[in-house]
Amino acid sequence: MTVPPQLALFPDTAFPHPAQRPAKPPAGSALPPNRALTIRPDTLPEGVQWQQVELDGHTIGYQLKRSRRRTLGLTINDSGLTVALPSWVKLSQAEQVLHTKSAWILRKLHEYQQRREQLALQSLQWVDGDMLPFMGVPIRLSLNPQIQQVQFEGQISQAQHGQRLCLPLPVDAEAQRVQELTQAWLQKQARLWFEQRLAHYLDLSGLSARKLRLAAPAKRWGSCNSDGTIMLNWRLIHFHPSIIDYVVAHEVAHLQEMNHGPQFWALVEALYPDFVNARNQLRQYDPGTLPLL
Incomplete structure (x- = not known):
């Protein structure tokens, strides 16, 4: 018996289509509620402050820590958004950077929220x-x-x-x-x-x-x-x-x-x-x- 060929949804070969837009939540769906995107920890590490900023209509909370680094650093993981701020940079300047990176920040937070849901399914x-x-x-x-x-x-x-x-x-x-x-x-x-x-x-x-x-x-x-x-x-x-x-x-x-x-x-x-x-x-x-x- 001859088995008809099958095409998997995602083959091993690279996609030839030229459209390479960055990932974002599917059209027609809203980002999850703000509370699901960022959750304030019960306790914060010493020297770390909890701040909030409005990004594209979403109130995003983040952990702010001062550092000796020369440039502002953004980290997103399962704990949410962390901003490492050089001691000489003002908070208002940091928020300007966050606004310029808002699409990336919201997309990454959304991705981590999805992964948390997947882990919830597994558990x-x-x-x-x-x-x-x-x-x-x-x-x-x-x-x-x-x-x-x-x-x-x-x-x-x-x-x-x-x-x-x-x-x-x-x-x-x-x-x-x-x-x-x-x-x-x-x-x-x-x-x-x-x-x-x-x-x-x-x-x-x-x-x-x-x-x-x-x-x-x-x-x-x-x-x-x-x-x-x-x-x-x-x-x-x-x-x-x-x-x-x-x-x-x-x-x-x-x-x-x-x-x-x-x-x-x-x-x-x-x-x-x-x-x-x-x-x-x-x-x-x-x-x-x-x-x-």
């Missing part, structure tokens, strides 16, 4: 109150023996931070049972949402696919066979709808162009004009780093 205990990413925002698991079926209190297409996914289980239910119900619900939502988005991009492109298959491969977010079968990694349901749209548009483009040449990327851009931003966001994650729920 799930499958108990009442756990948080997991769904459609780009963290939602809360709520165990409720009074209900008869799984219920989500928000709209699937517009999930909001902290909304509850209610499971018909006692609050002391076994973790394995909580995991099973959650996974079944996520896979169901993935199937419904992916089918809808695939239909949209097939209609937009005038192309047709033989079938949609959901899986959870460790190395791919999606693939397209030469027989017209599109595979999507169901764990994409953890990501913002704009990222899901990019993956779907990417695989639809493979129905016409079974390569990653200039014509392929031109078709992807025609289907999803802001694909570079979504692609850059997704490239921060490897399917193998997400737990097999």
